């Protein structure tokens with residue numbers, strides 16, 4: 537029997553509608569439009585698509601939004617200058633530096649330069665530190681999207697074994713941290729696997745919930761999944777012009793209890809969480825005109 541499909545597209549659409557309502561309440565209470573600025577450096581086609589999708593979603597949710605496009609030959613100093621200018625602009629609340637940046641730029645130095653209160657991606661060390669301590673200011677968008685899917689689908693996590701494939705700073709590492717914290721959609725026993733993990737399949741087969749975030753097309757096969765497990769596919773890979781995840785979808789769906797598709801799973805959640813973080817950033821930076829429900 538095929539596993540249940542987790543419809544990230546629909547869940548994200550509902551969340552975006554919810555954020556749009558709260559953005560309107562915030563605008564009514566403060567007279568301020570929460571604003572997100574994306575900085576796109578270079579001409580990576582995938583990045584251009586991601587930024588365009590984020591821009592469109594911001595507009596639909598009533599957020600102010602702008603894209604700053606910088607040429608491929610931009611130096612690190614020039615990009616840092618742009619970030620400093622955006623940090624100092626009180627009319628904008630969130631800054632997103634789209635990755636990857638061209639090779640002459642050290643991405644860490646640029647991400648570290650983003651003002652922590654405007655760091656809607658939750659990449660700044662101060663925000664990562666707060667996350668580690670279980671008192672987050674922002675939740676990183678993709679890991680938070682995964683957690684929201686689990687909560688929405690009422691998939692229990694407390695006491696269960698969650699195996700996260702991948703340990704990147706963007707997905708695997710923060711996700712593992714979030715899932716092991718106390719709280720809703722967490723309290724799990726988490727194992728993190730990476731390219732040096734030995735006998736990976738033996739570990740993944742012990743997972744109640746398996747999250748794949750490695751960037752290798754269809755890497756997770758049915759043999760690697762315990763029958764009845766939940767499988768969350770974060771991967772976005774392009775093979776022969778088509779998108780696919782890190783999970784070999786059809787065969788894995790046959791053994792899983794529930795599974796996310798690619799596209800239409802985690803991806804749309806990432807964008808919805810970015811909108812929510814932009815509203816959070818505005819709340820942190822704008823004093824309401826009067827106490828209320830913003």
Ligand code: NDP
Nearest residue numbers: 678702703704707730731749750751770771772802803806
């Ligand atoms: P990275 O390349 O930064 O990290 C990949 C991780 O997977 C690394 O920890 C690496 O191990 C591990 N890995 C790679 N190959 C293997 C293997 N054969 N066996 C076990 N572990 C392996 O990728 P990201 O975390 O940035 O992205 C992962 C995927 O998620 C990509 O497909 C990306 O496009 C997608 N993504 C999707 C998003 C969404 O919104 N849905 C958002 C962000 C990313 P090691 O550390 O040892 O090198």
